[in-house]
Amino acid sequence: MTERxxxxxxxxxxxxxxxxxxxxxxxxxxxxxxxxxxxxxxxLLKSRKDSDFTNVLNQSDLSLADGVGVKFAISALTxxxxxxxxxxxxxxxxxxxxxSMTNKKLVLLGGKNFVSQSAANILKKRFHNxxxxxxxLGLVLGNSESVSISxxxxxxxxxxxxxxxxVALSFGKQERFILEISQKxxxxxxxxxxxxxxxxxSGRLKxxxxxxxxxxxxxxxRVIIEPKRICRILNAxxxxxxxxxxDKLKQHK
Numbered sequence: 001m002t003e004r005x006x007x008x009x010x011x012x013x014x015x016x017x018x019x020x021x022x023x024x025x026x027x028x029x030x031x032x033x034x035x036x037x038x039x040x041x042x043x044l045l046k047s048r049k050d051s052d053f054t055n056v057l058n059q060s061d062l063s064l065a066d067g068v069g070v071k072f073a074i075s076a077l078t079x080x081x082x083x084x085x086x087x088x089x090x091x092x093x094x095x096x097x098x099x100s101m102t103n104k105k106l107v108l109l110g111g112k113n114f115v116s117q118s119a120a121n122i123l124k125k126r127f128h129n130x131x132x133x134x135x136x137l138g139l140v141l142g143n144s145e146s147v148s149i150s151x152x153x154x155x156x157x158x159x160x161x162x163x164x165x166x167v168a169l170s171f172g173k174q175e176r177f178i179l180e181i182s183q184k185x186x187x188x189x190x191x192x193x194x195x196x197x198x199x200x201x202s203g204r205l206k207x208x209x210x211x212x213x214x215x216x217x218x219x220x221x222r223v224i225i226e227p228k229r230i231c232r233i234l235n236a237x238x239x240x241x242x243x244x245x246x247d248k249l250k251q252h253k
Contacts, residue, residue: 007073008044008047011060011063012082015084017086020094027190028104033183034190036062036190036191037062037193038194040066041240042067045240048243066086066087067218072241077248095190096126105160105162105187106123107132108120109135109165114134114136135153158187166197167181167194168196171195
């Protein structure tokens with residue numbers, strides 16, 4: 001049975017692969033669009049300082065822990081453990097497989113340099129019956145926090161008739177975009193934020209070896225293949241655990 005945890009006011013659902021499969025199948029036959037967010041430690045650092053962002057994250061129908069630091073935080077700050085960690089890329093691949101079996105339309109939106117189309121091509125090769133398309137929107141208008149969705153973009157998404165829409169934007173902007181667009185697409189059943197998943201699926205960035213993923217070392221792999229992200233990675237693997245430890249110490253006081 002799905003269990004929900006909360007860290008720094010942000011929810012996380014402890015859900016197995018079978019449970020999430022059953023849930024996605026149910027949602028694809030539902031009447032309303034369901035929202036899936038995939039928060040990681042960077043989200044939690046931001047939510048500590050930004051109550052509006054925390055409120056945004058609490059509007060999801062499913063919240064998946066996309067980062068081993070979340071698992072650590074739940075163990076440290078609650079009397080429970082996160083038994084199942086579903087990443088954004090794994091959830092997207094699972095959705096692609098479900099769409100191929102149920103004749104549902106998957107649309108990938110976002111990313112840079114037409115990476116969404118490359119990811120769509122790879123998914124099509126993996127799931128031969130998959131009806132998949134991409135919308136390359138370039139940059140969503142607005143600053144890093146707010147979004148402005150044009151009628152032209154909305155109409156382009158409507159025209160593609162997605163049942164599942166996967167959105168890849170910078171975090172914060174991505175989640176606000178999802179909330180705004182989710183009610184404007186009549187065909188939509190599931191909308192999910194996937195961050196950098198298109199880069200990995202397309203092959204632009206190689207995914208960490210399985211043994212590293214199982215041992216929570218994806219961050220080290222990202223340092224190796226994308227050293228320019230070192231500051232963001234340090235926030236996730238140094239600053240965030242220190243804040244969790246500090247909060248744990250305060251609990252004991």
